[in-house]
Amino acid sequence: MRVVSVFTWKIAQGRLQEALGMSETAKKIHERLGATVGTLVPLIGGDPNTLLYTLEHEDIEAFGAFNKKLLQDSEWNQLFMAINAAIQENPGTELISTTLLSEPWLPS
Numbered sequence: 001m002r003v004v005s006v007f008t009w010k011i012a013q014g015r016l017q018e019a020l021g022m023s024e025t026a027k028k029i030h031e032r033l034g035a036t037v038g039t040l041v042p043l044i045g046g047d048p049n050t051l052l053y054t055l056e057h058e059d060i061e062a063f064g065a066f067n068k069k070l071l072q073d074s075e076w077n078q079l080f081m082a083i084n085a086a087i088q089e090n091p092g093t094e095l096i097s098t099t100l101l102s103e104p105w106l107p108s
Helices: 016-032 060-072 074-089
Strands: 003-010 036-040 050-057 094-102
Touching: 003 060, 016 036, 016 050, 016 074, 050 060
Parallel strands: none
Antiparallel strands: 003 050, 003 094, 036 050
């Protein structure tokens, strides 16, 4: 059963290109570690100044294995620190929500 993490970022005015660049770098790392990655922006409804970054996994076991690898990945840890530094230097971009989703299931 599919598991999807959704990270919703509020993007400061004029910083969408920077955010997209960082998400593209993150995507390469996340895909290397086993996730299927999506980057979405609202077309109708929602906040037009947001970016949704998604990580999809086949099941909860794959999600757990991905997170274990992610925490130990030096390239990810360096990018994570760079993202946090960029946010501190230029406030206005922030992670406003995270959601973990799963396909519905019924016990047999």
